[in-house]
Amino acid sequence: MELRFSGLSKRFGRRAVLRNVNGAAKPGEVLVVTGPNGSGKSTLLNILGGLLRPSQGEVSYLANGRALPKEEWHRHLGVCAPDLSVYEELSAMENLRFFTQVRGLRLPDKELAAVLEQLGLKGADFSRPVKQFSSGMLQRVKLAQALVHRPEVLLLDEPSSNLDEAGHRLLKELVMAWRERATVVVATNDPREVAWGDRVLELAH
Numbered sequence: 001m002e003l004r005f006s007g008l009s010k011r012f013g014r015r016a017v018l019r020n021v022n023g024a025a026k027p028g029e030v031l032v033v034t035g036p037n038g039s040g041k042s043t044l045l046n047i048l049g050g051l052l053r054p055s056q057g058e059v060s061y062l063a064n065g066r067a068l069p070k071e072e073w074h075r076h077l078g079v080c081a082p083d084l085s086v087y088e089e090l091s092a093m094e095n096l097r098f099f100t101q102v103r104g105l106r107l108p109d110k111e112l113a114a115v116l117e118q119l120g121l122k123g124a125d126f127s128r129p130v131k132q133f134s135s136g137m138l139q140r141v142k143l144a145q146a147l148v149h150r151p152e153v154l155l156l157d158e159p160s161s162n163l164d165e166a167g168h169r170l171l172k173e174l175v176m177a178w179r180e181r182a183t184v185v186v187a188t189n190d191p192r193e194v195a196w197g198d199r200v201l202e203l204a205h
Helices: 041-048 070-076 092-102 109-118 134-146 163-176
Strands: 002-012 015-025 030-034 054-064 077-080 153-157 183-188 199-202
Touching: 002 041, 002 183, 015 030, 015 041, 015 054, 015 070, 015 183, 015 199, 041 153, 041 183, 054 070, 070 077, 077 134, 092 109, 092 134, 109 134, 134 153, 134 163, 153 163, 163 183
Parallel strands: 030 183, 030 199, 077 153, 153 183
Antiparallel strands: 002 015, 002 054
16 A cells, blocks of 8 residues: 655644645555654654644645545554553453444454564563563563554554564564565664665754
């Protein structure tokens, strides 16, 4: 699924966070959004994910040349962001089960477990409340939520947050594998992740 956005601006009161931002990405590509803290990276990804309305500009997702209605975006997007939370009283498996059911999907536990294992979580972790997890393990659960429904567009905001070196290597492998089947957008200041980009969009204050 192809992503296009043009003329995106966002103001919060008198403060302009984004000004006339343009970009595009298509399946098989990684678009990296980078820039200093406060330049609007997270704001841009929230707009691309339909979580925030732009003050100006347009976002389009194109499937076979047809623009996808906004009410259908959530079926096709996978989002991992710092401000998206998990239910701490639930286990990793229960979080994924709830997440998919909210989207009208009923995936067998075998498929949910496969996604958690892909992200380096072990079977013994599946049934523990995630409030017992380290910050790095919680980040892996968030990544699992983004991947579990096999999205056609993956929006990752600071995806390596709280991951150790092994987790970062795993993240790179996942992004490189996922680009073969989807459009991937990564917001980051990490030079290692900027290097993943087929396209790089640099935001300024």
